[in-house]
């Protein structure tokens with residue numbers, strides 16, 4: 001019996017509105033590719049509600065929501081797994097987060113990354129392929145606001161709904177001379193007065209050793225430490241869930257949402273994301289599907305297991321958001337009763353800046369990974385283009401990239417992946433290792 005497992009996964013499905021009828025043919029071509037796989041992963045970067053809930057005081061950038069009935073459109077691609085752990089999962093607070101879960105559950109769709117408790121949010125989704133091979137999928141949010149963290153129950157206090165989170169610590173590296181200057185400024189401005197007072201009175205925990213806190217930002221003179229690293233408790237907790245999942249499944253896949261870069265270039269993953277991805281694979285994960293920054297980041301074959309640091313956007317309908325709360329209008333100095341369209345116009349300075357003005361946010365790949373007996377035996381990526389040039393309802397919708405568009409995607413991904421030891425070429429319409 002064939003014991004192969006074929007897996008695909010997308011970047012962010014920032015899916016907000018129905019697709020036009022004329023898009024059917026292009027969609028079908030992608031759906032055929034996706035449906036040829038056993039495990040079909042997407043990151044659902046929206047909430048599923050009918051605007052019956054209040055908005056959070058903050059959002060993942062724009063308050064994202066999709067009408068529950070419109071989910072049918074996304075399902076046409078054939079996905080059988082939805083990652084919920086991302087920075088938009090809490091845009092409509094606890095009600096919105098739970099509504100998204102309930103909407104997916106009502107249709108018997110597999111998902112993970114959010115839940116009614118931390119235990120629930122970190123639980124994998126299990127998918128059994130027709131040949132019996134079982135996959136477990138864990139989703140992790142590595143860029144989140146603290147209020148969206150799922151929490152554990154104690155004997156006396158109930159569990160808190162939220163996302164499965166990975167925190168990180170960061171400290172900028174400086175030399176002794178600059179540290180002395182910073183300390184001098186801190187003393188003159190008294191920027192740390194309350195910080196120090198709260199530590200002295202036990203309301204804040206002490207700063208890590210070798211770290212100087214200036215206001216809210218940490219600095220270190222230790223040049224050997226990475227600038228960012230995973231929070232040890234979270235990393236160990238997530239690794240525990242991978243090891244446990246490996247007992248019940250043949251393969252474990254991790255979907256991670258991370259906006260953070262290395263403070264040098266948006267395409268460069270933060271050091272803690274690299275640390276996290278490697279640790280997941282060291283502990284049994286078979287592939288890592290990253291997203292978050294809305295554009296492609298490098299691909300690495302680590303121990304012959306693929307890490308997609310970011311697959312970019314699979315769908316980008318950022319301008320299709322139906323309503324936005326007063327908080328958004330206030331931020332951009334417009335009337336709170338403005339339409340979402342007017343608000344987005346104001347934020348993007350007349351559609352001259354923002355994600356929808358950059359073609360890099362409209363270029364992605366759909367990986368096809370074939371595993372057998374724990375080994376990756378086939379690895380290729382379908383180049384996909386999100387119709388950046390179109391100003392109609394096709395804008396932000398994916399289609400298979402060919403010709404110059406495919407070459408351009410190869411050039412971007414190939415350039416990024418080279419320093420991770422991976423040379424890529426385009427062959428028969430697919431991007432593959434050279």
Ligand SMILES: [Zn+2]
Pocket residue numbers: 045060086087088257259292293
């Ligand atoms: Zn995001």
